[in-house]
Amino acid sequence: MLKDKNKPVGPARAKVLRGRKWRPGEAEEAVDPELPASTLEACRGLLRSILTHWGPAFPDPEPENEGLGPAGTVTVLVAGWVLRSTYASPLSQVETVGLLGWLRSRILPRPAVVADLLQDSAVASGMFRLYSRFCGAEGLAGPEQSAASLFNAVMLQLGVARGPAGSPYRLILEAVHLSSLNAEDAATRAAAAFLVSLYIKDVWLGAQRPDTLLTHVRMVLDASEDVEGGDEEAVVRLCKDIAAAIPDT
Known part of the structure; x- marks a missing residue:
């Protein structure tokens, strides 16, 4: 009796819990309700940081006509959780840039993985x-512009999988995106990043035609006709290039 009384209960309970078959979602329900929300958020952030330093190991060469395969399935599971975890909690600029770098190097090169992810x-x-939160108008100029341009690059790649096949606008906006990276003056880089963001939002919302972008181009060009002399603003030059490439603007 003394042995049983003094026997620690922790290991036995742990063994029982390890042996149980958890129903979907039951593990989350079993979390101590007294645990502060800030603690759960901190744990979520730490797990996201760990996962975004992980790289899937795909077979080389990959078997043809196998679909996702085991490595692809795990990658979809991990990337899906990481992206869903950002839904409710705002990320800092440093966290966002790290996430984008991981997506660009580890996830986007796998078209089958991207296609499966975007079905969710x-x-x-x-x-x-x-x-939308990170690339508002204030994020497309100033010190945050380089991070916004990186986000534009990721969203353009995702838009290829999400948008209509053979869109005549994609190559034009990719050229404008290069201006947001390589132009010598800050005004051109900021204007290019803003125009690309208009296109991305149209594509992401399922538009067959980037009407928000085209309407903005027309408004800028109409307004520029009323201005006489002086140097053209960067946004006017970019809108003229877009209009020349797409006659119906």
Whole structure:
């Protein structure tokens, strides 16, 4: 009796818990309700940081006609959780840049993985919400512009998988995106990043035609006709290039 009384209960309980078969979602329900929300958020952030330093190991060469395969399935699972985890909690600029770098190097080179991810509406809406929050008008100029341009690059790549096939606008906007990276003056880089963001939002919302972008181009060109002399603003030059490439603007 003394032995049983003094026997630690922790290991036995742990063994029982390890042996149980958890129903979907039951593990989350079993979390101590007294645990502060800040603690859960901190744990979520730490796990996201760990996962975004992980790289899937795909077989080389990959078997043809196998679909996702085991490595692809795990990658979709990990990337899906990472992107859904950003839905409710704002990320800092440093965290966002790290996430984008991971997506660009580890996830986007796998078209089958990207296609499967984008079928999850929670993942797609979470990505768009994060983009809209991070790439507002104030984020497309100044010190945050380089990070916004990186986000534009990621969203353009995702838009290829999400948008209409053979869109005549994609190559034009990719050229404008290069201006946001390589132009010598800050005004041109900021204007190019803004125009690309208009196109991305149209594509992400399922538009067959980037009407928001085209309307803005027309407004800028109409307004520029009323200005006489002086140097053209960067946005006017870029809008003229877009209009020349797309006659119906």
